[in-house]
Amino acid sequence: MTRRISLTQYLIEQQRQHGAIPQELRLLIEVVARACKRIAISVNKGALGEVLGSAGSENVQGEVQKKLDIIANEVLIEANEWGGHLAAMASEEMEGIYLVPNRFPQGEYLLMFDPLDGSSNIDVNVSIGTIFSVLKKAEGSKGVSEEDFLQPGSAQAAAGYCVYGPQTTLVLTFGQGVAMFTLDREQGSFVLTSDEVKIPEDTKEFAINMSNMRHWDAPMQRYVEECLAGSTGPRGKDFNMRWIASMVADVHRILTRGGVFMYPWDKREPNKAGKLRLMYEANPMAFLVEQAGGAATNAKQRIMDLQPTQLHERVSVVLGSKNEVERVTAYHLEAAQ
Ligand code: P6P
Numbered sequence: 528m529t530r531r532i533s534l535t536q537y538l539i540e541q542q543r544q545h546g547a548i549p550q551e552l553r554l555l556i557e558v559v560a561r562a563c564k565r566i567a568i569s570v571n572k573g574a575l576g577e578v579l580g581s582a583g584s585e586n587v588q589g590e591v592q593k594k595l596d597i598i599a600n601e602v603l604i605e606a607n608e609w610g611g612h613l614a615a616m617a618s619e620e621m622e623g624i625y626l627v628p629n630r631f632p633q634g635e636y637l638l639m640f641d642p643l644d645g646s647s648n649i650d651v652n653v654s655i656g657t658i659f660s661v662l663k664k665a666e667g668s669k670g671v672s673e674e675d676f677l678q679p680g681s682a683q684a685a686a687g688y689c690v691y692g693p694q695t696t697l698v699l700t701f702g703q704g705v706a707m708f709t710l711d712r713e714q715g716s717f718v719l720t721s722d723e724v725k726i727p728e729d730t731k732e733f734a735i736n737m738s739n740m741r742h743w744d745a746p747m748q749r750y751v752e753e754c755l756a757g758s759t760g761p762r763g764k765d766f767n768m769r770w771i772a773s774m775v776a777d778v779h780r781i782l783t784r785g786g787v788f789m790y791p792w793d794k795r796e797p798n799k800a801g802k803l804r805l806m807y808e809a810n811p812m813a814f815l816v817e818q819a820g821g822a823a824t825n826a827k828q829r830i831m832d833l834q835p836t837q838l839h840e841r842v843s844v845v846l847g848s849k850n851e852v853e854r855v856t857a858y859h860l861e862a863a864q
Contacts, residue, residue: 529719529720529721529722529723530719531718531719531720532718532719533716533717533718533719534556534557534560534697534708534716534717534718534719535557535716537706537708537719537722538553538556538557539553541701541703545701545703547701547702547703548685548701551611551612551634551635551636552612552636552661552684552685552701554610554612555607555610555612555613555634555636555638555661555685556661556685556687556699558606558607558610558612559603559606559607559638559659559687560689560697560708560717561606562602562603562606562607562657563657563689563695563697564695564710564715564717565602565606566598566599566602566603566642566643566657566689566691567689567691567695567710569595569598569599569602570595570643570649570655570691571691573652577594578594578595578598579593579594579595579649579650580593580594580650581593581594582594582596582597584597586619586620587619587620587621587622587839588619588839590646592620592646593643593646593649593650595643595646595649595655596620596642596643596646597620599642599643599657600618600620600621600642600643602642603616603618603638603640603642603657603659604616604618604625607638608625608627608628608631609631610631610634611631611632611633611634612634612635612636613627613633613634613636613637613638614626614627614633614634614635614636614637614664614671614675615627615637615638615671615675615676616637616638616639616640617637617638617639617640617673617676617806617807617838618639618640618641618642618807619640619641619642619804619807619808619839620642622839623673623838624671624672624673624676624838626671633671635663635664636661636662636663636664636684637661637662637663637664637671637675637676638659638660638661639659639660639661639662639676639806639807640657640658640659640660640807641657641658641659641804641807641808642657643655643656643657644656644657644658644688644773644774644775644808645771645772645773645774645775645776647772648771648772648773653771653772653773653776654690654691654692654693654771654773654775654776654779655690655691655773655775655776656688656689656690656691656692656773656774656775656776656779657688657689657691657775658687658688658774658775658807658808658811658812659686659687659688659807659811660680660683660685660686660806660807660810660811660814661683661684661685661686662675662676662678662682662683662684663682663684673838676806676835676838677834677835677836677837677838678835679810679831679832679833679834679835680805680809680810680811680813680814680830680831680832680833681831681832683702683810683811683814683831684701684702685699685700685701685702686699686700686810686811686812686814686815687699687700687811687815688775688778688779688811688812688815689775690775690776690779692776692779694709694710695709695710695712696708696709696710696720696779697710697717698724698779698782698815700814700815700818702814702818703818704722704723704724704818704819705724705782705815705818705819706719706721706722706724707719707720707721707722707724707782708720724782724783724818724819725819725820726781726782726785726816726819726820726821726847726848726849727784727785727848728820728848728849728850729785729848729850729851730785730786730787730847730848730851731764731765731766731767732766732767732768732769732784732785732786732787733751733754733766733767733768733769733786733787733788733789733851734768734769734770734771734777734780734781734786734787734788734789734847735751735768735770735788735789735790735791736770736772736790737751737768737770739793742793742794742795743791743792743793743794744791744792744794744859744862745862746826746855746858746859746861746862747789747791747792747826747855747858747859749858750854750855750858754766754768769786774788774790774803774808774812778812778815778816778846781816781821781846781847781848782815782816782819782821785847785848786847786848787845787846787847787848787851787852787855788844788845788846788847789826789844789845789855790802790803790843790844791826791843791844791845792826792843799841800825800840800841800842800843801825801841801842801843801844802841803841803842803843803844804839804840804841804842805830805833805835805840805841805842806835806838806839806840808844809823809825809830809842809844809846810830810831812844812846813829813830813831813846814831816846816847817831820849821846821847821848821849821852822846822847822848822849822852822853822856823844823845823846823847823852824845824846824852824855824856825842825843825844825845826843826845826855826856826859827856827859827860827863830842830844830846
């Protein structure tokens with residue numbers, strides 16, 4: 528049974544034991560957690576809070592912004608800009624980076640986030656979430672620019688998400704495993720509920736948007752067709768399928784009971800590597816999944832090895848139970864030869 532300690536106590540113990548969490552990073556994560564609690568309050572209000580529906584604007588990706596997308600983005604910016612632990616922030620909802628205003632002290636960390644992932648689910652009361660990734664500025668670099676953010680996922684100092692579902696759950700990694708915290712609404716604080724998160728290496732559950740099947744490349748079609756063939760096919764076992772259309776919720780299920788999540792390249796937009804964003808969706812989720820014993824590739828190589836070239840660049844994603852991710856990746860490498 529996991530000790531029911533607060534997020535603060537957990538972070539301080541990790542700081543003491545592993546030294547993996549410098550004081551400034553601990554403060555940063557506590558501020559992000561508080562921001563997620565505030566976002567959860569708005570999300571949980573739903574129609575009562577006049578926060579549903581479209582904001583009547585588009586984000587940098589050309590996607591219609593929901594009111595809650597903008598609210599969540601503002602909450603994260605306001606919560607993090609004054610603390611002195613950040614140099615700058617980047618968000619799916621903002622084209623360029625957000626420099627910490629000169630009236631506040633500057634720090635060494637860089638925070639990237641998708642403030643509210645799964646926005647299409649907001650108005651239909653299905654789980655959504657906040658995804659975040661923390662990098663550190665290069666030693667001695669003066670000022671801060673977009674280039675400071677363009678580091679591979681393997682350089683992340685921390686990553687996590689908060690899923691706003693039946694429970695509000697914060698999931699974190701600093702490179703020393705994965706911990707889950709459930710929001711105790713009576714106390715108003717996150718309480719440790721799992722500190723040994725492990726993804727089974729095998730699974731019978733896959734997650735993909737099947738309506739796009741005819742647009743995938745052959746190796747992805749092969750993998751899914753074999754899953755659908757079940758016990759009568761080459762896999763010799765039946766599979767189950769889930770697709771929540773909120774990456775946070777699908778990844779949370781995989782961290783909790785295993786599975787493989789795929790958002791592959793699609794021939795309708797051949798010049799687009801995939802739908803999901805590398806810096807603030809794929810990289811943080813890849814860090815968490817690998818720290819829980821899983822794997823994460825872009826169907827050809829490890830996601831956390833990719834060298835980013837743009838802040839909002841997209842990537843194909845295959846992540847979850849190690850043996851399934853390796854199988855999907857092997858099919859793609861085989862086809863490439
Ligand atoms: P589709 C949500 O918009 C998101 O970015 C991910 O959270 C989710 O996995 C995916 O897109 C869903 O995409 O095409 O199935 O709606």
